[in-house]
Amino acid sequence: MISFDYSTKVYYKDIDQMGVVYYTRYLEYFEAARTELLKSIGVVVTDIENEGFFLPVISAHCDYKQGAKFEDEIIVRTCIRELPRARMKIEYEVVKNDAVLAIGYTLHGFTDHQGKAKRPPKSFQQVMQKYF
Amino acid sequence: MISFDYSTKVYYKDIDQMGVVYYTRYLEYFEAARTELLKSIGVVVTDIENEGFFLPVISAHCDYKQGAKFEDEIIVRTCIRELPRARMKIEYEVVKNDAVLAIGYTLHGFTDHQGKAKRPPKSFQQVMQKYF
Amino acid sequence: MISFDYSTKVYYKDIDQMGVVYYTRYLEYFEAARTELLKSIGVVVTDIENEGFFLPVISAHCDYKQGAKFEDEIIVRTCIRELPRARMKIEYEVVKNDAVLAIGYTLHGFTDHQGKAKRPPKSFQQVMQKYF
Amino acid sequence: MISFDYSTKVYYKDIDQMGVVYYTRYLEYFEAARTELLKSIGVVVTDIENEGFFLPVISAHCDYKQGAKFEDEIIVRTCIRELPRARMKIEYEVVKNDAVLAIGYTLHGFTDHQGKAKRPPKSFQQVMQKYF
Numbered sequence: 001m002i003s004f005d006y007s008t009k010v011y012y013k014d015i016d017q018m019g020v021v022y023y024t025r026y027l028e029y030f031e032a033a034r035t036e037l038l039k040s041i042g043v044v045v046t047d048i049e050n051e052g053f054f055l056p057v058i059s060a061h062c063d064y065k066q067g068a069k070f071e072d073e074i075i076v077r078t079c080i081r082e083l084p085r086a087r088m089k090i091e092y093e094v095v096k097n098d099a100v101l102a103i104g105y106t107l108h109g110f111t112d113h114q115g116k117a118k119r120p121p122k123s124f125q126q127v128m129q130k131y132f
Numbered sequence: 133m134i135s136f137d138y139s140t141k142v143y144y145k146d147i148d149q150m151g152v153v154y155y156t157r158y159l160e161y162f163e164a165a166r167t168e169l170l171k172s173i174g175v176v177v178t179d180i181e182n183e184g185f186f187l188p189v190i191s192a193h194c195d196y197k198q199g200a201k202f203e204d205e206i207i208v209r210t211c212i213r214e215l216p217r218a219r220m221k222i223e224y225e226v227v228k229n230d231a232v233l234a235i236g237y238t239l240h241g242f243t244d245h246q247g248k249a250k251r252p253p254k255s256f257q258q259v260m261q262k263y264f
Numbered sequence: 265m266i267s268f269d270y271s272t273k274v275y276y277k278d279i280d281q282m283g284v285v286y287y288t289r290y291l292e293y294f295e296a297a298r299t300e301l302l303k304s305i306g307v308v309v310t311d312i313e314n315e316g317f318f319l320p321v322i323s324a325h326c327d328y329k330q331g332a333k334f335e336d337e338i339i340v341r342t343c344i345r346e347l348p349r350a351r352m353k354i355e356y357e358v359v360k361n362d363a364v365l366a367i368g369y370t371l372h373g374f375t376d377h378q379g380k381a382k383r384p385p386k387s388f389q390q391v392m393q394k395y396f
Numbered sequence: 397m398i399s400f401d402y403s404t405k406v407y408y409k410d411i412d413q414m415g416v417v418y419y420t421r422y423l424e425y426f427e428a429a430r431t432e433l434l435k436s437i438g439v440v441v442t443d444i445e446n447e448g449f450f451l452p453v454i455s456a457h458c459d460y461k462q463g464a465k466f467e468d469e470i471i472v473r474t475c476i477r478e479l480p481r482a483r484m485k486i487e488y489e490v491v492k493n494d495a496v497l498a499i500g501y502t503l504h505g506f507t508d509h510q511g512k513a514k515r516p517p518k519s520f521q522q523v524m525q526k527y528f
Binding site: 292323324327328331370 | 413414416419420421423424427445450452453454455456457458459460463502509511
């Protein structure tokens with residue numbers, strides 16, 4: 001398993017008129033969190049793209065428990081539980097202090113820059129295998 | 133069943149460096165689509181809020197098939213298949229010409245303005261019952 | 265002069281906890297409005313990009329008078345007052361009924377896809393000259 | 397003068413198909429930067445709002461020099477050069493290493509929660525006077 005805690009802070013741009021983070025913005029936090037999770041094991045998304053790959057999202061899901069507020073410090077607990085093969089599943093839990101605000105996942109594929117499905121790059125597979 | 137086709141157009145702000153709509157923006161299109169679906173049957177979200185209710189998203193899901201591009205005209209086919217009771221499920225299909233680009237749903241609850249769960253407003257239930 | 269009225273509607277995603285449109289989102293409406301202004305005279309931004317050009321924003325400005333609210337129908341009155349040469353200035357006025365909500369402008373340059381400044385494409389200049 | 401360096405990182409959500417940060421997102425970085433500048437001198441925006449005030453943006457301006465890219469680490473150098481009275485001007489310079497990417501400012505007023513112009517709160521004025 002690979003896990004990473006991504007810390008961020010909530011700003012006005014993400015708050016709606018209910019006074020809480022608008023529902024799609026948690027998925028933006030997820031993106032930052034997974035970028036940092038991958039970087040923490042030496043996988044830089046920009047490098048993967050420069051090698052001719054994209055990692056598009058195939059599915060995204062989020063369950064909302066409690067709303068984050070303006071100026072809240074939140075943590076996105078991010079993890080990969082299974083060795084990614086053709087697809088990579090990443091899971092997220094957004095927490096504030098001890099409260100869980102949202103839980104979700106994204107499922108990713110690998111494609112070339114024309115959008116055609118590809119196997120993950122070798123370098124990526126080699127890094128991943130160390131963790132499973 | 134209640135259904136509504138919401139038409140919109142893709143602008144630069146939603147396109148990422150893969151050249152397609154960034155994954156969270158489909159969920160923003162969903163929001164516009166469900167607002168218009170509800171309005172099409174006489175339910176104005178602003179009115180519901182003014183009566184003391186909120187309709188927060190409890191769960192959101194999206195499966196991505198094909199990316200929408202800048203200046204694409206897309207339709208979000210939106211529907212409610214079951215009479216909403218404590219919760220309301222809304223389903224979405226994003227199409228361009230005959231291609232399905234994304235499929236998703238959102239699940240909503242009703243709360244007061246302090247976030248406490250409430251039964252849906254009577255006026256809302258009365259309108260809904262006409263369709264099921 | 266070239267002018268175009270772009271109509272749009274305000275959704276939840278753009279409303280902040282003051283209950284009005286968040287300040288950067290007017291500049292997103294500007295982008296949609298200028299895309300449609302250009303299209304109205306036969307200039308399709310996607311085509312310009314496919315010919316090897318980009319139209320990056322060099323400067324952006326907005327003065328805020330009154331906040332647009334959720335479900336407001338607004339019009340972005342958009343115009344180009346002077347023949348674009350190396351740079352193109354586009355002006356915007358966001359109105360709701362007779363009230364002016366925001367006034368702004370963007371200044372654009374032309375570059376190739378590596379970001380190097382270029383003269384506008386010939387086809388673009390020819391279209392523009394008809395209007396000035 | 398009050399100044400603060402706000403560090404942030406660029407993620408996919410803010411990158412457009414030119415491969416650089418979309419122009420409105422710099423103004424979102426500005427918002428985070430000014431929130432942290434104010435916090436650095438003990439002024440918490442949430443507290444100001446809880447005292448019955450809002451700080452809406454009256455004008456916003458940005459000049460774009462060079463585009464920030466995905467995974468870039470950037471700094472938003474933020475400062476207030478003059479004692480805020482009825483209005484507060486905040487200036488921003490977005491830098492990456494030694495390159496200046498964007499320069500801008502925002503002008504803010506103080507209102508009550510109904511949007512009526514007000515003098516800044518006393519506590520705010522007292523803090524500010526220490527710096528000028």
